[in-house]
Amino acid sequence: MSEGAAKKEQKPRKFQAIRGTRDLLPPETALWSHVEQTAHEVFATFGFGEIRLPIFEPTELFARSIGLDTDIVAKEMFSFEDYEPSSVLEYRSAIITWQEPRDVQGPPGPLGTGALAKFQPFSALLSSFYLAGREAFEKRLIPRTPENGSLLNELVGERDIFLSSIQSRNDRENRADVDRLKERVRRLQLGDELTLRPEATASVCRAYIEHGMQQLPQPVKLYYMGPMFRRERPQKGRYRQFYQIGAEVLGGSDAPAIDAEVIEMVMTFFDRLELQGVQLDINSIGHSADNCRRGYVEKLKAALDKVKDKLGPDSQRRIETNPLRVLDSKLESEQAIIATLPHIADHLCEDCAAHYSAVKHQLEMRGVIYRENWRLVRGLDYYMRTTFEITAQGLGSQNAVCGGGRYDGLVELLGGPPTKGIGFAIGEDRLILSLQESGKAPPQQGRDVYIAWMGERAHATAIRAAKVLRKAGFSVELPPVEQKFGKALGQADKLGAKYALILGDNEVSEGLWTLKTLADGSQEKYTEADLLEYLRKSL
């Protein structure tokens, strides 16, 4: 190998952010902070309080809330097993990574003596794993699930058969059995199944129940912001780690004014941010009863069955799994067919129809402009009645910047008291993208003052000046090492500083500090007090 190639090979690996995740950097992060700050302010004016939730929860929480047949639960969750270090874990790792010893020389003789020496250690590991596993199972150190129980039981028998068969089989057959047993051992569940949250509505409901929030004045109005995780195919506006800003209203009432006020709040927020091309779509998907959504879904399915051959494979599959989701299809070739399908609005029960028309009336009273979209069904199972989605400009195909709806009954489904709920979540990444596309710049982040100092005495004064100016709220850059004035001014310029505070021997002895305005090059001397006064007025 040449010296160059060797050097190249030694270079440490460079890491990159995982596909679908990304770093958010300044100055863009200033726009993120501005958006989040505006959310805090606007939501507070509607009486919402902030809730901070864990990033991971039991998988079961999401599976039960969002629904097993949804894309999120069926294929997009980042899940992992959470377990304590234990001897079962150690034996499991030892088994999974077990390699048959290469240097075993069985004594010459009948077939199989060498095989026993090679494979018996694996059988011994299985025995230890079984004993540790059984004890952990009894002491509830691993989940006492029926699957774990029968797996352990079966393992003893399989170990016996493996051990007694080693000598009558050739190496290839023994190896195949080792692989099969490794797979069995891997299946023992050592801890709880956890999932990185794909959304936060389920967590808010869990928290509502856990903290007995039904005892608080109702409704309880909460908002959250933070990262969510879904294993989706990354593209513009779609990430695997993305950020949501969401809000939920939980309590005893499903008054249509609550639906309308939640929507008014998110529209007010977008308005405050000057988001462009905002379009609100609303719909009602009724409730799950034969005279309402269930009846409609049957009619829809019958209508879909008739046109099945003209639909693509995804929609064909959805006719069986979840016919409502066919309405979500963006396939050009399916649009004309979908337009002929029955509308849910014509099949709502009396109560749901009345609720829907009252929500529309309430929106009108608030001056909120909406468009009715009978195809808006949403992709999570917990919704009922009101559903809504908001799109904005500049986002391409991933243009939904907010989605939400009513989910009465979800709290009950999670073991809580009968509770009504409605909320939304904004995709913050998409919101920022849309703001950027319409030319919204991040708030200015340039420094107010760059301190150009020379000499040890001046350094001490510079440190004090920085402290005083920062305390007064100015953004100050204090170079850590001495710089020639020319270089310091160049640096101040690059950082977009408005002023350079020049501190040299003269300034320190006179007690007068020189302030240079970088825009026009003019400079003036000030005492410390006058300088503060001047900066307060001019910045």
Ligand code: HAM
């Ligand atoms: P969702 O429609 O799944 O609803 O997500 C809400 C918003 O999050 C979407 O409209 C989109 O802007 C953003 N979003 C979703 N997935 C991604 C992704 N992979 N990359 C970037 N942005 C994404 C919910 O999550 C419900 N929990 C909303 C809700 C709250 N309903 C009632 N309360």
